[in-house]
Amino acid sequence: MPEGVSLPTVSVVVVNYRGTEDTLTCLRALRTELDYPADRLQVICVDNASGDEAAAQRLAAEPGVLFVQAERNLGFAGGCNLGVAQATGEVLAFLNNDARPHRDWLSAAVRVLREQPTVGAVASKVLDWDGKLIDFVDAGLTWFGMGYKRHAGQPDDGSHEIARDVLFGTGSALLVRAGLYRELGGFDERYFMFYEDVDLGWRLNLRGWRVRYEPSSITYHRHHASMSTVDSSREYYLLERNALASMYKNLSDRTLARAMPAALALAVRRATARAGLDPTQLEITNRPADPAEDAEPVAVPRSALSGMLAIDQFVDMLPALAAAREIEQSKRVRSDADLIPLMRKAMEPAYPLPRYLAAHEILVEAFGLDEVYGKSRRVLVLTGDSITDRMAGPAIRAWNMAEVLSGEHQVRLVTTNPSCTPPEATFEVHHAPRRNLPEHVDWADVVVLQGHALEFLPGLKQRGSTKIVVCDLYDPMHLELLEQGKDGTDEQRGKDLLGVTRVINTQLRRGDFFLCASQRQRHLWLGHLAALGRITPELYDSDPTTRSLLAEVPFGLPAKPPQRTAPAAKGVLPGISATDKLVIWAGGVYNWFDPLTLVHAVDRLRTRRPEVRMLFLGMKHPNPDVPEMGVSGRLRELAQRLDLVGRHVFFNETWVPYEQRQNWLLDADCGVSTHFEHVETMFAFRTRILDYLWAGLPIVTSDGDSFADLVRGEQLGVVVPAEDPGALADALERVLYDEEFAESCRQRIAAVRERFTWEVVLAPLVEFCRSPRPAADRLPGASPLVRNAPLGTGGVLRRDLALVKEYLDNGGPAELARRAGGRLIRLARNAGKRHG
Template sequence: MERASLPDVSVVVVNYRGAEDTKTCLRALYGELDYPVDKLQVVVVDNASGDGGADAIRAAEPRADVVEAPANLGFAGGCNLGVEHARGAVVAFLNNDARPHRDWLRAAVRVLLDEPSVGAVASKVLDWEGRAVDFVDGGLTWFGMGYKRHAGQPDDGSHDAPRDVLFGTGSALVARASVFRELGGFDERFFMFYEDVDLGWRMNLRGWRVRYEPTSLTFHKHHASMSEVDSSRELYLLERNALAALYKNFSDETLARVLPAALALAVRRATARGELDPTQLEITRRPADPADDLAPVPVPRQALAGFLAVDRFVELLPSLAASRQVEQAARRVTDADLVPLMRKALEPAYPLPRYLAAHDVLVDVFGLDEVFGRPRKVLVLTGDVISARMAGPAIRAWHMADVLSAEHEVRLVTVNPVCDPPDAPFGVLRVARRDLEPQVDWADVVVLQGHALEFAPKLKEPGSTKVVVCDVYDPMHLELLEQSRDDTDEKRAADLTAVTRVLNNQLVRGDFFLCASERQRHFWLGHLAALGRLTPSLYDHDRTTRSLIAEVPFGLSAKPPHRTGPGLRETLGLPASDKVVLWAGGVYSWFDPLTLVRAVDRLRGRRSDVRLVFLGMKHPNPEVPDMDVAGQTRSLAQRLDLVGSHVFFNETWVPYQDRQNWLLDADAGVTTHYEHVETTFAFRTRVLDYLWAGLPIVTTDGDSFADLVRREGLGVVVPSEDPGALADALEKALYDEEFAAACAERIAVVRERFTWENVLAPLVDFCRNPRPAADRLPGSSPLVRNRPLAKKDRVLRDVRLVKEYLDAGGPGEVARRATGRVLKKLRGHG
């Protein structure tokens, strides 16, 4: 990292009667740390030590800002007080009994700069000698207790890979100041212990990641502040804070199962720790002498800690309930999303036999293995017909739901009036637009296409926290330019404005985008850039931007087609000797079936057995009107006397599950279109069926599929609106058996790349760990800001500007610019 790109950092160190440790820590920060001193602020908070430690620290290190707390605020309150005095865009927390490695801060800051979705960096922490692990990963039990995984084990190099974690240890944590403040800092009710667990949990819930970075290294003496305190007081805080953390942060659904079990387990943990006889007050165990029955029952302090923790949790409930309301309203991800970060949620944590027995009972009775093994809920939302006869958008949505259902609970929902789905391994529903909200509320992730975002207005609200994937494989505004050519200019302009607004709403709202080709990706990147979604932090993190928008072309079944019924030859009465070229999709305005019909007319003169079959003329979605080009195609075929002899129109679409029977009867597949902007960015979805069936492809040049056919040798590419070249291409694909066989061999290799399981891999990967886009996260803010120039630098800048203005326009330009600067300053102060 260049020095100029480093943000200002404020390191907060809390001191409580540990001045000597604190001075050692400060010496390392100022003397050993590899970070520019002028970009480093150290804030020491003295937690009302009352031992003269604050003055000793000031004397030892005058560069530190020493803040004296009015009382002992605990670690959480002390850190928050330090952040109130912090000036940096990054705040770092370091225990006063810790020693940073020289790369500690620079390594953590690098992660924050490189990864815009990371809200905090969890440092690697070793013991003081650097031999044993103190913190390399965090775990969380279902009953709210966070713990350091692998603590005490030798540092053998097995924890030197960065990873996402639920939380970092407060003894060495580096965070975006804006995010820390957005979350309200550490929860001061915790005083100490689990305030770092709670902070990381809340950060993750709001969509920010916490990233463990092993090169951000510190060394820790561990619990110097608790060395003289009875362990039962520590147990009390651990028990109480665990209940507080789970109460605040689990969802309503999870909390309903977890809280009663956690309270019961806390009591069992207390009795097991204190080795209390749980049957001593049974009525059948009364002593013979009634006086003996009144004797006090001793309760060990370790047992008392658990009972008092539950009691105190009840006292805190009113204020915790208010905090819970805030956290649940702000959450961006689900409990299911965070289960992997809990590592082993059902870990019992304590090896006490009576306790372990109770743990197993509670997990079983309350069904907690179901809660923490719950699949993610994914809603796939479309406006298209879901039935045996489906068009491209519905086919795409169907296969998304099918592939995702292998790992998640999926619902495919359409707002179209027509919904008569085939059997599916996932739920398929038809929902009226006005009733869509409960479906959106149910989902953890919403995958939508077309106009679907407009049907769920809550998703567009500024406070919406749902993770949304927008499938923009269909550039609807480009289609509209061609489709509406016969409308009035006024209507075309209004319709184009409306559909562009629909797409812009998606591009502003979405957390992840899918497109169908590299060409489309370039096109949508232009849109996203114009809307401000391509931020410097996104680019620095991912120069390919595929973490924001990924290619997901149309796919095909991994299972080869096999005949299940009659095909086009039996249906249309065509003999096996005829050569059939199949048009496998709909007939829309942006296609050019007219040139195709003319080409067949030319070809029949030398090949009388050529046949052209249109798979389906009437769109299955009643909301899609017939387009003029379909009527023009019929009329042209009739005028040329081709209908019923060389050109055949199947008026109703073939059911999707039966289309292979028609494909298997064909000898080649064809798609033709005009040369215009829609073609440039289109992805001809039904052409994938030609690959599936191994048919040589004849296509017009200009779209991404033509590039694929030409590059891979899958057929013939011809110029647009050239019936002669198209006739020759059809003849080659249909009658040159050696050429067709070679095409089929190459298609067999290429089609493996286009199976639905392969093409949907970016969506599958995203849904395994769905997160809001970094620029949509609350508290997102640039880390490095422009600093005011020194007086000397301002003078040099002004001299350079005067020279530029003189070169550009002479004294008049200088005067005009100077006047503009004066007016700008006046407006700024007005």
């Protein structure tokens, strides 16, 4: 650890049951062999009513150990919880009494907890006593609820030295954040022993926390198991019963309805196959000839009885388990599908018994379990834009998100806009009035939303909501509104701006993952997030790039190059011949654009290049809720006044269908985008330029936005100063008539456009949806790892002494007294906030 860093106090709990010599060896190793500060370590030994008074006295006399005597045998789960009740550490560590720690066991695990605030527990690497064979390096879980240690018994050959997320860690060597452990209620004492660690890890993951296997946190396990003198049937009984309990508590309603009946049936078959029982002995056709013999008792081996009694006792546990299930299901933020990768091989039969394997195959097919455990999660993409064959930018973006995500997940694209007549799709598309949105949100595991959609879902807005929310911020609506509302009164513009800013801030406070369109936008949204307190030390320490919270996802374009399906402009529109040079404006005309300078440039260029033609492709927005803006009227008026309409400037008065736009683009010789120099331009992402890239059109654009940087840097066309008609006319002439230059632009465009296909740009969203989690600061039970460090902690003491010296040097005792008084007031206020 870096010098001066305050380490959390770790409370190590060791449970003893008739293993005194092993326990003493373990306790002494904890005190003498660990590379962890002694003043940051609490060692607790729980004697689980071993019944040996002399042994208990020896344990109680061990120096530096807090001894706790249980009144009865509470099992491993209850013994650990009894020890935790006496623990004062910010971190809890559980160590089997027949284990010894490597010197770095605690320091390596605590480092993970400090550096990765979304990690709730650290699973140690566990080897045999000699350090040669594997006990635990990875976790697996079958669909019927039985956890197992993958690679157990294999040589430690160096292939398990990479840290990874796991579903659970073994209770024999596990560290957990103390506050989180207590919020979860600790180990479930109903289990007594076996699978309480599986259940704890399962619940941690369901609540959005990670369990992290850390290979440098090592312990060695002797395996003097407390069950060594007990008949194996009792172990079978606990394994069967507890597996069913874990399934019942932690599976969703949908999965439980499929898996539980099959698991109960498989438990019976496992018991009869394990015992070699004749499954046909009670068939009516197998009666003995002598009726008296038919009434004779049938011998049932204990190994068979264990499975049947486990199911019987599981029934008795159901009322208590039902209450636990209600809690876990209400707190979960991750779906069953999210955890399937952590199960490793969910469909693993686990037992190599022929009759058992046959039953496994039958049940998997009969209950469709391959489908249940093979399906990925459900993703809702929510927009407020029209979804028709004529779509604007937000709808196009939402559509392509849905299309790309549908390759791995069940996806619904839902719009609140009544204009919803979608093209054919491989995913569900719905129109939903605002009152019906909650049913779609309830269906989803992940909600991807844009615009004002969150405002229609008050339940989802609350920080207490456990649904995973992705906010698409590619459109800085508040900056756009500054230009869009210029025709309104100052009072109304002010109100509108406050309203939109509130909408954005609500998303920024609530979201678990954010998307922006460019590096410039990252700077903008990072500032917003920092101002709202979302850029925390915990986030920064675990991810200095903050890309786990905010990722660049530009607007995209189709991977397939455009294919002409019909003639469009040249030789079709009156006034545009097949030999004319056509400049295209491939989108709407809005107040933040500058089409007026473009018209003046065309007016200049036509005097020396009479065959130049300028086409504005979309004058009427496909969303009926978007009115025509003031600049559209001024554009028409200017073109008429210069006598350009129908001669050199043309207006498409409708909106070109999305699947037909390529025909118009392929008719053009270059694409243009002009805008003013203002703050909206600085952070905007002009989606029309992507269509130019898709069609291979050289680009002429005004300076000031992120695409101008791209065009200039990659030599895709010409960048001109804003509001300069002369420079714009010259640029248009160059890309239209300098064939060598235009060809070089097209060659560069062919290389660059591969970076902007939807499959490429959406990669961060696809990756997040593969393993969606709440943001680090939204995890339930999140709290600082080190709180109220004592004055004697090195770093704190050195810092305070340095401050004392500084205050004395600068102002003498009076300054020191003033500063100390201010600090005491702040501490008192903070304490009031914590306890208020």
